[in-house]
Amino acid sequence: MNVHDSERLRGLLEDAGYVRAPEGDEADVVVFNTCAVRENADNKLYGNLGHLAPVKARKPGMQIAVGGCLAQKDKASITRKAPWVDVVFGTHNIGSLPVLLERARVEQESQVEILESLDVFPSTLPTRRESPYSAWVSVSVGCNNTCTFCIVPALRGREKDRRPGEILAEVEALAAEGVLEVTLLGQNVNSYGVEFGDRYAFSKLLRACGSVDGLERVRFTSPHPRDFTADVIEAMAETPNVMHSLHMPLQSGSDAVLKAMRRSYRRDRYLKIIEDVRAAMPDAAITTDIIVGFPGETEADFQGTLDVVREARFAGAFTFQYSKRPGTPAESMENQVPREVVQERYERLVALQDDMAWAENKQLVGQSVEVLVAEGEGRKDASTRRLSGRARDNRLVHFAVPEGVETPRPGDLATVEVTYAAPHHLVADTFGNLRRTRAGDAWARTQDEPTTSPGVMLGMPTLGAKPLEPTTGGCQIG
Numbered sequence: 001m002n003v004h005d006s007e008r009l010r011g012l013l014e015d016a017g018y019v020r021a022p023e024g025d026e027a028d029v030v031v032f033n034t035c036a037v038r039e040n041a042d043n044k045l046y047g048n049l050g051h052l053a054p055v056k057a058r059k060p061g062m063q064i065a066v067g068g069c070l071a072q073k074d075k076a077s078i079t080r081k082a083p084w085v086d087v088v089f090g091t092h093n094i095g096s097l098p099v100l101l102e103r104a105r106v107e108q109e110s111q112v113e114i115l116e117s118l119d120v121f122p123s124t125l126p127t128r129r130e131s132p133y134s135a136w137v138s139v140s141v142g143c144n145n146t147c148t149f150c151i152v153p154a155l156r157g158r159e160k161d162r163r164p165g166e167i168l169a170e171v172e173a174l175a176a177e178g179v180l181e182v183t184l185l186g187q188n189v190n191s192y193g194v195e196f197g198d199r200y201a202f203s204k205l206l207r208a209c210g211s212v213d214g215l216e217r218v219r220f221t222s223p224h225p226r227d228f229t230a231d232v233i234e235a236m237a238e239t240p241n242v243m244h245s246l247h248m249p250l251q252s253g254s255d256a257v258l259k260a261m262r263r264s265y266r267r268d269r270y271l272k273i274i275e276d277v278r279a280a281m282p283d284a285a286i287t288t289d290i291i292v293g294f295p296g297e298t299e300a301d302f303q304g305t306l307d308v309v310r311e312a313r314f315a316g317a318f319t320f321q322y323s324k325r326p327g328t329p330a331e332s333m334e335n336q337v338p339r340e341v342v343q344e345r346y347e348r349l350v351a352l353q354d355d356m357a358w359a360e361n362k363q364l365v366g367q368s369v370e371v372l373v374a375e376g377e378g379r380k381d382a383s384t385r386r387l388s389g390r391a392r393d394n395r396l397v398h399f400a401v402p403e404g405v406e407t408p409r410p411g412d413l414a415t416v417e418v419t420y421a422a423p424h425h426l427v428a429d430t431f432g433n434l435r436r437t438r439a440g441d442a443w444a445r446t447q448d449e450p451t452t453s454p455g456v457m458l459g460m461p462t463l464g465a466k467p468l469e470p471t472t473g474g475c476q477i478g
């Protein structure tokens, strides 16, 4: 959600005339898009702001803006703690950023603007997308649930659904530009439609995506077990371009802990959804989120989580050690689990999950998979002389390209045979064929675009970098 918001911030600023600062240069404007879900978000923010204070002191006209969830939560206390911040804006009014920067510049005074509800649906804002072949598309923002560990409802507000026609128009426009993969995005995609009274709206949307010309892959995040209905499974199974990958947060395998988390499903319901998904799509890769050490979690509760991990055979899991999030109900729960107990459970969980994922991945050795070539997915690609991308089930695949084969571009589709499985990725050293796509063409075009232009600039600064050369006018931003 935040990554997509950052694409909007970039789009807004470029629309207002700013351009990205070149790598390594100090920017004229620095925008922090904060995430309060992350641990230590406030320490990281104030640490970064502290580093920037001397930069700003020696760079007249530089501006610093702070937005996102932490800004929504801390409001004017940000400018009290860091008076050199020029603009604070919240999650509901990201569209105000250019105006607030301008006002702060003209009035020479910090501007703090936080709205308590959504101004305009953010998808109507200009967006500069990071990838020419894969795009986020929001279906909703906000969440009507009240999970006790989560700050999202307090900061993003109640669920707002976008009309299906608007979503499809955006998907079609993206596909027309060459995008071949979209990820439908919402805090709880399964409750999509609650605002306009259609509980089957999400499955209808998936099916409608199935007839968008040129769109080859449709994914979504995040579903919620409470609202997951059979029609969504049917739509996934019957719509050819909907990927057989499901990231469905479990959080805990103990009913008592789920209750304390105020997650309104129970372990049996969760496992039944997985059983139904596998019955309809035997090749589905199911991944999850799990929190270890939620307040009150006993060893028996934790064993319940391990049992579900064994039974569900997750292809991957984001595992988290519970830690307090300021402003959440769980923060003040009395029965917090000692750190060392959480750590020890966490290690057992990760070891089991790795074993399970490895066993699942090994079953793919010898199979052909279609890989959407990606940029930046394989850190060791240069040394292993492989390329990387995602299979249709979203598994990470590193693959070798034989000499004499044209080098695939990000956005192209390669068919390869899996030759080795690791817990977190697959290796495919047998190459099948390459399909050059319009998405690959779109990526190639971005390589021809100039990375910088004179005048106003946009991008993250490098702290301590050499002072910026004078520019041809305007200001620089990042």
Ligand code: SF4
Binding pocket: 143, 144, 145, 146, 147, 150, 151, 152, 153, 187, 188, 224
């Ligand atoms: S479903 Fe729960 S965890 Fe997810 S955003 Fe809503 S409140 Fe947070």
